[in-house]
Amino acid sequence: MSKPNRDRFDDVPRSSGRVGAHRAEAPGMNGWIVLLWSFVAALVLIIGGIFGSLVVMGRITLFPEAVPTATPTPEETGVVDTAYSVLILNATADEGLDEQMRETLINNGWAADVVFASDSTSQDFTTTTVYYVADEDELAAIGLAGLIGGADVQQSDFYAAMNDTEQKQLTVVIGLDDSANPPSSPEETPAP
Template sequence: MAEKYPRDRFDDIPDGLQRVGAHRGPRPKGRGWIAVAWAALAVVVLVGAGIFGLSLVSGSISFHGAPNSPSGTPTPTPTPTPTIAATVDPSLSVNVLNGTTTEGLGTKVKDVLTTAGWKVGAVANADQQNLTQTVVYYSDPKNQAAALGVAASLPGATVEASQAFADTGADLTVVIGSDYTG
């Protein structure tokens, strides 16, 4: 059997209170916009994270290298090229090949190099007699300074690394071209 309790102040609810249950108060006006704002913020964050993630995957954004690097690889910093000074090393042997039709030009270049302090090995004609450029060839990188020294003795000569004359036994090989004016 249900017991009856005496009526008290909790049994009388004011008319303007608009309560649905005993512990619920009326909903404040504009509260629905808070949920919309949180949802919009979540959408912005998720879309931004998605775009950022796709940019990382496609390579548009890189955390390694210089900014605006097209491939995402670091832009190499140019290193200064060391200046190699021309030297005369009489311990190195120099072969002279005449690449022109001028008779005795190889012997003339031999005399110039001997006077400059070089040890000249063989003097011969080159395989071709129509060469236009005088070139000093070296096969070992440590002989580059000496090749520059030989080129300094021969006006207009250039220096080039090549293995073409490595089997001749000479450290340096001079191939005389028609540009030689000495």
């Protein structure tokens, strides 16, 4: 067999010590690193398990469906309809409120012969209210209430007997909220 050729590494003196690549880990540090990686792995598994359980139980939705936003129901604004006759009753102690409201309605397009103003038998009605009889009269009542300053609107046939014509009628009862001198306490309210 032939002898291998010599090279420059053949002349390197042999020393006692390590020769070659030693990839052994440094002693003492290995335990802490293993413990840290074990802790991180356990934490990831615990968090993943909790999250997965919540998804399976339905407490968390991964891809929620878009919920349509609720559109607010538009408030009825009413229609000012001058074809209705209007009965105005002053249910306060103030004189002339019924005539002032009558003039307001006439100035807003009502004919003078279909707007009637009178005093009520009561003088302690609390809130100005527009009354209408039939369901189809509601929008006209809302329009009239808005025109006179935001009165309440109620359906009632109590005032229907006062209508001696065949024309549709709305009734406005002026309350203490529109009075210039409302009583300060219930004891001062005059008896009907």
